[in-house]
Amino acid sequence: MIELYVLLAAMIVAALVAIEIKDLLAAAVALGIVGFSVAIMFILLQAPDLAIVQVVVETLTVVFFAAVILRTTNSDTTIAGRFRHELIFPTVMYVTFGLVFLVLVGRALAGLPEFGNPTMLVAREYIALGLERTGAANVVAAVILDFRGYDTLGEATVLFTAVIGVLTLMRRAGRRELTSENRN
């Protein structure tokens, strides 16, 4: 369990670095550290299916970020980098809300069962009957494509919607219209 907490701490530090650093390429690398830490966590929790997906998706995400950053700009101009008085009140509010939230979450999580003892009884049936009912040796594949096929359809729809959104935003015709009409 201790290695999970070490990874969690590394993830938090890397996420803060990704937010605060000015060099966008370094921010993308820090984001990659977060993703690969999640992959290592999946391996430690003995979930190889998720670990494979996380590793390949994270690699591709960093490549996407690097390709876009290398072709556009490398510095984040939105980070001010110096102290400003009007930021004191929001910061105090964020910290207060975060502490209240942490206390409440801590009380809520204390009521949950021990780590590794799920309350869901339906998973036991999936594991016991997966091979017999579906003929698939990998019980994860049996769950996501047979028992819970609707969920996978929804996931495929989410990816489809995301791809359509990116292609719509990045298409050339819309951009030309936008720049010629709205630039002045």
Added chain:
Amino acid sequence: MRGMSPVVQVIARLLAGLLFLFGTYIVMHGHLTPGGGFAGGVLVAAAFILMSLAFGSVEHTERNSYTLSSVVESLGGVLFVCLALAGYVAVAYFFQNAATYGTGTPLKLISGGMILPANIAIGIKVGAGLFAVFLALGASRFVMKD
């Protein structure tokens, strides 16, 4: 998109085939070993992305592969829904697996009924979709130059 140095190109040419092969292996054995359509599809997309990053591309090939990959992505989605609908037509329920397709021999490649073709459909969809997103985000004709 500009290409990269000859060192990168030689390594990319060596690796892209292996990546594609490993991706298809992950897709085909998703019902037997860890992995599945999503992970394998991302690996297949990674092979294409590696090649186009290393060797570069010109505008009309980018436009062609952009159109082709978005069409192939939609076809993958349609194939997945058709596989699920086959259960509705043949037996009674959407996503009916074993009664429609049979379970096959467990632990062999042809087993799991709908799971193997559904993994292939998802692999096609994810691979083509991610390559289309890569072309939209990274290819030269789309990128703003201010």
